Amino acid sequence: MKIAVCIKQIMDPEISPRDFKIDADAKNAVLGKNPLVISTFDENALEVALQYVEKNSGEITVFTYGVAKSEDALRKALAMKADNAVLLESTKEAGWDSYQTGKVLAEGLKKHGPFDLVFFGRQAGDSDAGIVGAVVAEELGLPLVSFVTTINQKDDKVFFDRVTDEGRERVEASPPLAVTVTNDEGNTPRIPKVKDIMMANRKQISKESVGELPASDFMEIISLDIPSSDVVCEFLDGNEPADKVNRLVEKLKESKVL
Amino acid sequence: MTHIVTVGFASDGKLNKSLFELIGAAKSFENTELSVVAVGSTIDTNELVGYGVKKVYVVDGLSEYQPESYLNAVLKGLDALKADIILLSGDSIGRELGPRLAIRKGFSLFSDVIKLKETNQGLVVTKPVYGGKAEAEFLNKGETAVVLLRPKAHDKALKSDDVAVEIEKVTFEASGFDGLVRIIEKLKDEGEGVKLEDAKIIVAGGRGVGSKENFSYLEELALVLGGSVGASRAAVDAGWVSTTLQIGQTGSIVAPDLYIAVGISGATQHMAGVSAAKHIVAINTDAEAPIFSFAEYGIVDDYNVILPVLTEKLREILS
Ligand SMILES: Cc1cc2nc3c(=O)[nH]c(=O)nc-3n(C[C@H](O)[C@H](O)[C@H](O)COP(=O)(O)OP(=O)(O)OC[C@H]3O[C@@H](n4cnc5c(N)ncnc54)[C@H](O)[C@@H]3O)c2cc1C
Numbered sequence: 001m002k003i004a005v006c007i008k009q010i011m012d013p014e015i016s017p018r019d020f021k022i023d024a025d026a027k028n029a030v031l032g033k034n035p036l037v038i039s040t041f042d043e044n045a046l047e048v049a050l051q052y053v054e055k056n057s058g059e060i061t062v063f064t065y066g067v068a069k070s071e072d073a074l075r076k077a078l079a080m081k082a083d084n085a086v087l088l089e090s091t092k093e094a095g096w097d098s099y100q101t102g103k104v105l106a107e108g109l110k111k112h113g114p115f116d117l118v119f120f121g122r123q124a125g126d127s128d129a130g131i132v133g134a135v136v137a138e139e140l141g142l143p144l145v146s147f148v149t150t151i152n153q154k155d156d157k158v159f160f161d162r163v164t165d166e167g168r169e170r171v172e173a174s175p176p177l178a179v180t181v182t183n184d185e186g187n188t189p190r191i192p193k194v195k196d197i198m199m200a201n202r203k204q205i206s207k208e209s210v211g212e213l214p215a216s217d218f219m220e221i222i223s224l225d226i227p228s229s230d231v232v233c234e235f236l237d238g239n240e241p242a243d244k245v246n247r248l249v250e251k252l253k254e255s256k257v258l
Numbered sequence: 259m260t261h262i263v264t265v266g267f268a269s270d271g272k273l274n275k276s277l278f279e280l281i282g283a284a285k286s287f288e289n290t291e292l293s294v295v296a297v298g299s300t301i302d303t304n305e306l307v308g309y310g311v312k313k314v315y316v317v318d319g320l321s322e323y324q325p326e327s328y329l330n331a332v333l334k335g336l337d338a339l340k341a342d343i344i345l346l347s348g349d350s351i352g353r354e355l356g357p358r359l360a361i362r363k364g365f366s367l368f369s370d371v372i373k374l375k376e377t378n379q380g381l382v383v384t385k386p387v388y389g390g391k392a393e394a395e396f397l398n399k400g401e402t403a404v405v406l407l408r409p410k411a412h413d414k415a416l417k418s419d420d421v422a423v424e425i426e427k428v429t430f431e432a433s434g435f436d437g438l439v440r441i442i443e444k445l446k447d448e449g450e451g452v453k454l455e456d457a458k459i460i461v462a463g464g465r466g467v468g469s470k471e472n473f474s475y476l477e478e479l480a481l482v483l484g485g486s487v488g489a490s491r492a493a494v495d496a497g498w499v500s501t502t503l504q505i506g507q508t509g510s511i512v513a514p515d516l517y518i519a520v521g522i523s524g525a526t527q528h529m530a531g532v533s534a535a536k537h538i539v540a541i542n543t544d545a546e547a548p549i550f551s552f553a554e555y556g557i558v559d560d561y562n563v564i565l566p567v568l569t570e571k572l573r574e575i576l577s
Contacts (some may be wrong), residue, residue, distance in 0.1 A: 013389045017548060020391045029388055041508075095392035095397070096356075099361070122508065126388055129369050134357035143326055143438045146354045149501060161445065165348040165455065165510070167502050168445040174438055182508065184501035216399065220381065223395040233540070233550040236557050237544070242556050245482060245567045248539065249575070251555055256577070257516045257537055 001058035001175065004115040005049050005082065006105050006132070007042035009066050009073035011035075014123035020226070027224040029126070033179045038073045041121025045181035046077055049119050050190070052151045059083045061112060065104045067093060071205060078200035079192035083256075085205045086112060090212065096127060097216035102135025104210050109140060111208075116175040123145055130180075138184035145173050148180035149184040260290045260376060263341040265332055267351055268298030269323045273305050275414070276347035281309050282415040283407055287376055294423075295335035296437060297328055303425050308417035313424040315339060320430075326439055327357025329355050329506075333362060334430045341402055343374075343381060348406035356406045364541075366400030370507075374410040381405075388524030390507060409511045410534040452486045454503070454510040457555070458519075459485030461506055464528075465492035466521020466542065466561065473498055475565045476520055484570045488512065490522045505529035518562045 012035045021030040038046075049060050060099070061084040062077040064070045074085035088108045094101055109118060118140070123130035137144040149168075150161040160171045165184055181187065236247040252258045262284040266277035273296060284292050293313045294306060299321040304316050315338050317331040332355060336344065344360075345540045346352040346369055358366035372393075373384035381398040383405060394512055454460065455539035461480040463473055473487065480487045488505040489498070505512055506528040520541050522528060529552050532538065539554035550556045 001411045011388075013527070014525070017391055020388065022392055026392070029392065071278045096394070119416075128387055128389065128507065130353055131367060131369060135361055138358055138361040144354070144358065145439055146325075147350060159442075163501055166350075166444070168500075169441050170443045170445055172440045172442050177439075182501070182506075183491060183495060185497035185499075188497075215286045218398070219368070220397045220399055221394055222397050223389070225393050226391065227393050229551050229553055230556065233553045233556045235545075235550075236555055240573075241393075241559065241563045241567045244559060245564060245571050246570065248555060248557060249571055252516070252537070252539075255537055258572075 001053070001116045003049050003053065003058050003060045003117045003119065004063055004111070004113070005042070005046045005060060005077070005119040006063045006136070007046065007073055007077060007121075008039045008064060008124045009036050009070040010039045010124060010126040012037045016167070018246055022193055022224055022226060024224060027221045036069065037070065038076055039121055039125045041125070041181060041183065043121070043124060044183045044187045045119040045121045045179075046080060046082065047187045047189045048148065048181050049117070049171070050081055051187070052117075052153075055158060056153050058116075061086060061115075062106055063088065063105060063112075065210065066090060066095065066100055071153065074205055075200050075203075076192065078203050079197040080190055081192075081196065087207045088222070089207050090210050092212050093225070095213070095216060096221050097219055098129045098131035099135055099218060100126065100213050101224045102132045103139060105132065105232050106136045106139035109136065109210065114176060116177075118176075120144065120178070120180045122176065122180045133178055133180040140178070142176055142178045143173065144178045144180070145171055146180040147182040148179050149182060150186055151179075260287055260342045261293065261335070261340065262290050262343045262345060263286065263293045263295055263339060264345045265335075265352075266296045267323070268295055268296060268301045269321065269329070271298070271300045271302060273298075273301065274347065274349075276349055276409055278309070278414040279409070279412045280345040280347060280407060282310065283344075283374065284411040285310060286416055292495070293339060293341075295339075296333060297331045297335065303423060308419050308421070310418065311423050311472060315426050315428050317428045317430045322441070322442060323351060324439070327360055328385070331430050332549045333359055335428050336363065338426065338428050343547050344402065344404045344555065346404065346406050348408050354407050356404055360404035363402070365404050366398050367403040367404045369406040370408050371405050372408050374405060386507075386526075386530060398529045408514045410533050454486055454488050454505065454512050457486040457512065459483045459516045460488045460505070460512060460514045461518045461520065462488035462490065462522060463493050463499075463520045464490035464522030465496065466496065466523075467472055467493060468521070470498040472562075475561070475569075479518070479565055482551050482569055482576060483516075485514070485516070486567055490525075490528050519549055520565065522549055523547045524552055546569060
């Protein structure tokens, strides 16, 4: 199988709200001293691809569309044991329009493909849109299997376990396909070994310039704010655990939930 | 006049409940015409009487949800009309189909929308970004916009009259990719029982619970309260509970009367799933944890100490 995994470098989505600042005029988050990471679900996607290749066979190429420093995300993916990496390099941070991102990725995938399986995280941890996988599927004319957690192969049939609002289900589908991945207990991303990090630093990354994209035809961001909360927590104190519990039970009775 | 089209699904004959949230959201617009595209099998359009819906485009005969055939069926339904705004629920079906139909039709696309309004310049939608740490407003620059609404962000529409709806049957034959992606079986999972989305009381655990075994404390409390157990992503990723119990922006969006968060720090991505909860109680050893800026009542203590006492006390008074 020839496999592609599309990843995005973002500001660490796990930083505490205290370290999260925005530039309301530029309508963007301010990176400051916060780390850049591979968007979480993209790492899950790479993990699912790696597990598939370990059990069966295949070659994995990671793709990213981003500015020069996105190379770090590709290096990490190589350290996790992806085989090849392609940087579709832009001179400017990507905007909010996922169509544009998807189209750039689709072009890159066409040039280096065709691929049997093209993986994405279900959504990026900054734009939280969940659109790019679908754009690429449409651009490449591929069916899409979404919210996948695990892939298994029996003879020439490929089975995808996925999560829906109703629970888990198993899907049978024939490649070529696009796949979006969601997290479960079985696809927590591996932590690369020191030796593999060193190897990854020496690997060749294919870089292709995509220049600067025009303004979006579909959308324009008009404001960005940090929502404020007006909830004031009432702390239920007491000397003994039983005192705290009794106070909580009283409160719950007052609010009629009990 | 803005033509708003809401898309509903009825794989088992009953229209999905979130369709009525879409209609509720559409009703806040002035000067609109409201239509429904309904895809499924043996669809009972009488359910739509009384909500101000003018016309229903029915694509019938698809008994079980299969992504490719449902996608093509919705597209067929949309072909029959000219919409300004197409609303879908951002549930697992909507998030799968919405982007693809927008792209095929060349429409603009907004996902996880919590508010929308018509302005002089056009449609403006509000959506959380950066995992809910911020909220952005986007102006639609395209002609038609597909909008995926975050489940439970809008109240369901109320029935207001008995005016009949016009019904147009759309004929559709499955083809194309339909056979390439086939759902073959539902997999059994732990945590069956009341669906989290419908639960009145939820006891949810996070990384602070510490182990798979310790989730039994939460199960006992939930049992006494007649509620369900949920979890944060960290508890899922640790392998302590199934991913189907994940609550949050990328898990279930819930709206219980009571939400008890145990050993959960209160990341915005988690709290996005509980913003519709009526009462939130947090039990956490760290008085500085962000969860306390969302909780109505807080206990700063080790849950190992609090939960057994709480369960015992509730068993006493509830039995
Ligand atoms: C794109 C994206 C989507 C995401 N979607 C979701 C989602 O849908 N749902 C979700 O939950 N997360 C989601 N996350 C992850 C989220 O950002 C957090 O990492 C996660 O919610 C943290 O889980 P937690 O609160 O259990 O763990 P932690 O943040 O580690 O918190 C553990 C808490 O337990 C407390 N504690 C420790 N021991 C005890 C004890 N003995 N008694 C009481 N308290 C104790 C600690 O003080 C701490 O506050 C997402 C992240 C990304 C990037």
